Amino acid sequence: MHYIEIKNINKSFHEGDTVHKVLDDVNLHLNEGELTILLGRRGSGKSTLLNLLSGIDIPDSGQIFMNSTEITLLREPARTIFRRKNVGFIFQFFNLIPTLTVNENLHLALELTDNFTPEGKERAKFLLNEVGLYDRRNSYPDVLSGGEQQRIAIARALVHNPGIILADEPTGNLDFKTADKVIEILDDLVKKNGKTMVMATHSRELTGLADRIIEFKGKSIIVSSQRQN
Amino acid sequence: MYPPRGKIDHFIPKAGLRYLFTHPWQTFLSSIGIMLGVAVILSIDIANESSGKAFDISMESVTGKTTHRLLSRQGDIDLSTYIKLRTEAGITISAPVIEENVKILIGNGYTATFLGLDPFSEREFRNFISADLTGDNTELSQLLSSNNKVLIPESFAREAKLTIGDTLSLKWGDGVLRVVCAGLIKSNEDVSGNRIEQFLISDIETARKLFNKGNFVSHIDLILTPSEVERITKTILSNPTLQLSTAEKSNETAKSMTEAFRLNLNAMSLLALIVGLFLIYNAMTFSVVQRRRLLALLRAAGVTQKDIFIQVMAESIFIASIGTIGGIVGGIFLGKIMLGL
Numbered sequence A: 001m002h003y004i005e006i007k008n009i010n011k012s013f014h015e016g017d018t019v020h021k022v023l024d025d026v027n028l029h030l031n032e033g034e035l036t037i038l039l040g041r042r043g044s045g046k047s048t049l050l051n052l053l054s055g056i057d058i059p060d061s062g063q064i065f066m067n068s069t070e071i072t073l074l075r076e077p078a079r080t081i082f083r084r085k086n087v088g089f090i091f092q093f094f095n096l097i098p099t100l101t102v103n104e105n106l107h108l109a110l111e112l113t114d115n116f117t118p119e120g121k122e123r124a125k126f127l128l129n130e131v132g133l134y135d136r137r138n139s140y141p142d143v144l145s146g147g148e149q150q151r152i153a154i155a156r157a158l159v160h161n162p163g164i165i166l167a168d169e170p171t172g173n174l175d176f177k178t179a180d181k182v183i184e185i186l187d188d189l190v191k192k193n194g195k196t197m198v199m200a201t202h203s204r205e206l207t208g209l210a211d212r213i214i215e216f217k218g219k220s221i222i223v224s225s226q227r228q229n
Numbered sequence B: 001m002y003p004p005r006g007k008i009d010h011f012i013p014k015a016g017l018r019y020l021f022t023h024p025w026q027t028f029l030s031s032i033g034i035m036l037g038v039a040v041i042l043s044i045d046i047a048n049e050s051s052g053k054a055f056d057i058s059m060e061s062v063t064g065k066t067t068h069r070l071l072s073r074q075g076d077i078d079l080s081t082y083i084k085l086r087t088e089a090g091i092t093i094s095a096p097v098i099e100e101n102v103k104i105l106i107g108n109g110y111t112a113t114f115l116g117l118d119p120f121s122e123r124e125f126r127n128f129i130s131a132d133l134t135g136d137n138t139e140l141s142q143l144l145s146s147n148n149k150v151l152i153p154e155s156f157a158r159e160a161k162l163t164i165g166d167t168l169s170l171k172w173g174d175g176v177l178r179v180v181c182a183g184l185i186k187s188n189e190d191v192s193g194n195r196i197e198q199f200l201i202s203d204i205e206t207a208r209k210l211f212n213k214g215n216f217v218s219h220i221d222l223i224l225t226p227s228e229v230e231r232i233t234k235t236i237l238s239n240p241t242l243q244l245s246t247a248e249k250s251n252e253t254a255k256s257m258t259e260a261f262r263l264n265l266n267a268m269s270l271l272a273l274i275v276g277l278f279l280i281y282n283a284m285t286f287s288v289v290q291r292r293r294l295l296a297l298l299r300a301a302g303v304t305q306k307d308i309f310i311q312v313m314a315e316s317i318f319i320a321s322i323g324t325i326g327g328i329v330g331g332i333f334l335g336k337i338m339l340g341l
């Protein structure tokens, strides 16, 4: 059983009279515990695919199964609840709520999933230690550096124990050295916790970590390749 | 100690409130749009309401219960007509009035209407004559029958810092008349500063001497039924110089002025409503738009549209409350200023 199954997905955007086809009949299957990298140029449709996987957006046609739930059959509130429980998100920037402290940002993710319990708080503490920022738990996000904010975002994405992590260029905003460290932490934590991760990037640097690489070439063709060990 | 919580009853409201308090200027600016809107609408409305009221009352107190007014086309009216009203038309309730425009020489001067009234006939006509008289408790007729005594409105006395016994200089034509303030008229409704003009009241005999009227008065006020109107038409009005006009007609100019003023305020009030609504709409849109990224983040984290809507509404109500309270205070203040103009 594949963890994520995508069948005959089509997605276009309408702007005025012009129709812009971004995903054309895409088929994919990703296994549990795998790290998949979406590689492609700007505007090639990486974010669009991630939004479909998380249920933020819906395809024009086709089916998406996640852990045997067909999310394309769910209506909006149900999709939101599904996302809340099963998906952890890391974006390029603006991951944290600026008026909540680091701790409160993690606690919000716990509260949303009914995990705001002593065990949940313990897990938040554990993850903050893992990303090396437990001593900054009472700071507001805007006093943290970009790299530190992304490390907090990683902890936040994992704190409620979702099955899948979706990362949209999580290091796109960072310099190389900081990016390396953030990726190292992310890769380590995701693998240690046995999570399935899909990460979008436009640089080839990270492909070495991936179990599977999906390359967006041209407008709509998708090449899938298995990592060779 | 850790009961299972509802979905967003803790951290999201906290984040929202903190946002409002850590961005006081933004919150203030959002509120100010609403404040302005509310204040403008309210102040225009206050000005509209109270000026309308002031006009009604001042016209009522000068005209009294009078329904008709007997005038002469030649100016003043001979007192013999007053006798004929009783003898020929059988009208017993009538009040001769001397009315002259004077200028009270205090400060920059106040334009005023000098009314010479007959205290005995007047009781039927005007409320303020029977109203409380402060000062001496003597009978009204006694108070006024002695020479050059006048009554002035209490509100005017307060404004011009006059007390009973003070002498007033009145400019009439080219000459100056001197009268003594003998008492104050207390209006039941306090319409004080809003009166369109001031007035002085004296006994009709005093007025006749002051203005050299001889056997003439300015007009005769009447309270008539339709059949009495008919009787007067048949008898007195056979004299072509005499004219019977309705009380409304004699106040026509004042009335049309009021109407025009009110129409103006109504138009302004409508305009203010539109401007106010626009300001409020803008303020609300602004406060949502500036937090689009935050809302997007919450959506990605799995907060439902409904919960976000509730949160945005709660914050909007909070901002709107501040704005409305400020707007009401400001609106009352502005309204007062406008009335003072």
Ligand SMILES: Nc1ncnc2c1ncn2[C@@H]1O[C@H](COP(=O)(O)OP(=O)(O)OP(=O)(O)O)[C@@H](O)[C@H]1O
Pocket: A013, A014, A015, A020, A022, A040, A041, A042, A043, A044, A045, A046, A047, A048, A049, A202
């Ligand atoms: N909501 C939308 N409305 C209209 N067009 C959209 C919308 N979202 C995406 N697009 C278009 O779809 C295409 C794919 O966008 P997408 O964001 O998925 O690209 P991407 O690969 O994530 O690019 P980037 O590397 O810049 O993040 C782009 O041409 C974009 O303009």
Ligand SMILES: [Mg+2]
Pocket: A046, A047, A048, A168
């Ligand atoms: Mg993108």
